[in-house]
Amino acid sequence: MVFERWRGFVQAWRDYPLPEGSRIGEWYTIESLLGEGSYGLTYRCFDSRDGALLAVKQSRPSKKAVGRSMLAKERDILQAMNHPHIPKCRGYFEQRGTNWLVTDYIEGKTLEDLIFDEHMVYGERECLATTLRLMELVAHVHSRGYVHLDLRIPNVILQNNEEVYLIDFGLARRIGEADTVLERRSPKVEEIPKRKPPVIASDLYDIGQFMLFMLYSGYRPEPGGRERSWREELDLSPGMLRIVSRLLGEQEAYPDTAVFVREAEALHESLQSY
Numbered sequence: 001m002v003f004e005r006w007r008g009f010v011q012a013w014r015d016y017p018l019p020e021g022s023r024i025g026e027w028y029t030i031e032s033l034l035g036e037g038s039y040g041l042t043y044r045c046f047d048s049r050d051g052a053l054l055a056v057k058q059s060r061p062s063k064k065a066v067g068r069s070m071l072a073k074e075r076d077i078l079q080a081m082n083h084p085h086i087p088k089c090r091g092y093f094e095q096r097g098t099n100w101l102v103t104d105y106i107e108g109k110t111l112e113d114l115i116f117d118e119h120m121v122y123g124e125r126e127c128l129a130t131t132l133r134l135m136e137l138v139a140h141v142h143s144r145g146y147v148h149l150d151l152r153i154p155n156v157i158l159q160n161n162e163e164v165y166l167i168d169f170g171l172a173r174r175i176g177e178a179d180t181v182l183e184r185r186s187p188k189v190e191e192i193p194k195r196k197p198p199v200i201a202s203d204l205y206d207i208g209q210f211m212l213f214m215l216y217s218g219y220r221p222e223p224g225g226r227e228r229s230w231r232e233e234l235d236l237s238p239g240m241l242r243i244v245s246r247l248l249g250e251q252e253a254y255p256d257t258a259v260f261v262r263e264a265e266a267l268h269e270s271l272q273s274y
């Protein structure tokens with residue numbers, strides 16, 4: 001018990017974020033801490049050479065080799081991407097015993113912030129429009145042989161409520177790949193990331209959840225009312241019910257992303273007309 005508390009204290013101390021103004025690598029100055037994930041800390045930095053804003057992710061020092069190898073993997077995957085709405089890898093280096101991944105900083109707000117902080121409400125039409133834009137990025141990831149495996153509202157950034165960007169490739173993997181991140185050592189159970197199977201169906205399932213989050217943005221529970229299933233709580237059109245059910249595997253699953261996109265486009269068009 002005492003040992004556990006001591007270990008927790010040491011981990012927190014090791015992972016304590018660096019202050020604003022700290023210099024990282026040769027050129028990057030920390031402007032602010034953007035957030036702390038399970039395996040990394042991400043800072044907004046500027047490049048002293050041209051003033052460009054960058055997102056610089058540090059592997060969590062307490063996660064040691066697992067954190068470093070996950071960040072190296074994220075770098076490899078970002079380098080395999082080439083899409084204007086996916087941040088590019090701008091650098092990678094080791095310093096202070098941890099690794100650092102430098103990528104484009106994407107201006108805008110995550111869908112999570114828009115829904116929970118700004119109380120934006122998305123109807124079926126807006127949900128489909130955003131999801132279809134996101135699917136262009138997901139299709140790019142798949143065409144490069146990878147699955148994202150973390151398609152959630154905090155990982156989708158909207159610029160001017162219009163342009164859609166996809167970030168956080170920390171859990172992405174090559175389609176069908178065996179788990180190689182941990183092959184060189186035997187990590188403790190709590191160090192092993194819980195990951196979904198590296199198949200396209202995993203991303204489609206996440207898209208179903210993603211759409212539900214958007215559609216729930218307008219839901220106001222009745223005070224004291226019992227909790228019901230999403231089908232009962234949300235007043236969705238038959239077309240939307242079918243799409244979400246298929247994505248979540250509650251009805252005949254989509255054989256591939258193209259069939260889903262076609263159905264979503266058809267529903268989106270039909271909703272445009274009234």
Ligand SMILES: Nc1ncnc2c1ncn2[C@@H]1O[C@H](COP(=O)(O)OP(=O)(O)OP(=O)(O)O)[C@@H](O)[C@H]1O
Pocket residue numbers: 034035036037038039040041042055057087103104105106107110154167168170
């Ligand atoms: N390229 C980027 N541009 C703008 N903001 C970013 C970028 N990458 C990450 N962020 C922001 O930085 C914060 C931390 O992101 P990061 O992906 O490191 O961890 P997380 O999403 O909080 O946790 P986890 O990795 O465990 O899912 C988030 O608020 C995210 O929106």
